[in-house]
Amino acid sequence: MTPKMKATPCCGQQHHHQEAVDQVLAHLPQEDLLYDLAELFKIFGDSTRIKILYVLFERELCVCDIAQLLGMTQSAVSHQLRILKANSLVKFRRQGKTVFYSLDDDHVRSILALGMEHIQEE
Amino acid sequence: MTPKMKATPCCGQQHHHQEAVDQVLAHLPQEDLLYDLAELFKIFGDSTRIKILYVLFERELCVCDIAQLLGMTQSAVSHQLRILKANSLVKFRRQGKTVFYSLDDDHVRSILALGMEHIQEE
DNA sequence: TGAACACATGAACAGTTGTTCATATGTTTG
């Protein structure tokens, strides 16, 4: 990360702050990891996808059932399932013409649950 | 949720599916809760904000230190801190001219940790 | 094999979002 700040050294240099900056830098995860993490949460950050995940919380469902439950186009649902699949949040199995989707692992459930806890606190 | 699907009843009506749909509907959280949940994850879904959160993981920092660490404008950081604050992900305390930010509660740490686990699995 | 069905996907358009730039607010110090 190259600083883009101006010559203005912002809150002087003779603070406790330089020590703080150094300490943080020592423990900061790699930039690309943080980027991937943001990408992951971006997937959860859409109400359509959240609804799909919650609808799959208890059991697998086929695409058109999801669409019916959510009152959405099959196409829209399919596009979102594609994204969820690409990020390993859902898996699928094919049975004849229909494709059944389900949550991929328990991380998904845990993350959803933690998020729920947070918003229900305030 | 009002179904917007066409008259095409999509994958017939005489499937196992109707039963599935009913079961899911019985356990589905309220629509506005799901919406709020998506809004929460949307906050985590930006790499700048993720970086800010991680930079605050171990200790509080002032705005300009965060900006320096991230190589970003003070303004950009301030805008993001505003969003994080509004969603109770960070809190702040004022000390003279400088404002120190820190993570608001441990949910934030837990959610970040779970996300990290997920992306490091594949 | 061909029609019907369930699902996938590409292009395009509208709405949303993050950054920049300029400026405002609030605090300290002389």
Added chain:
DNA sequence: CAAACATATGAACAACTGTTCATGTGTTCA
């Protein structure tokens, strides 16, 4: 009080994202 400093905020613009519409792929069944 005025100047300096740390931070906050409003407007605007570029980039991204989700939906729609049209069409493509793959499977079943007559």
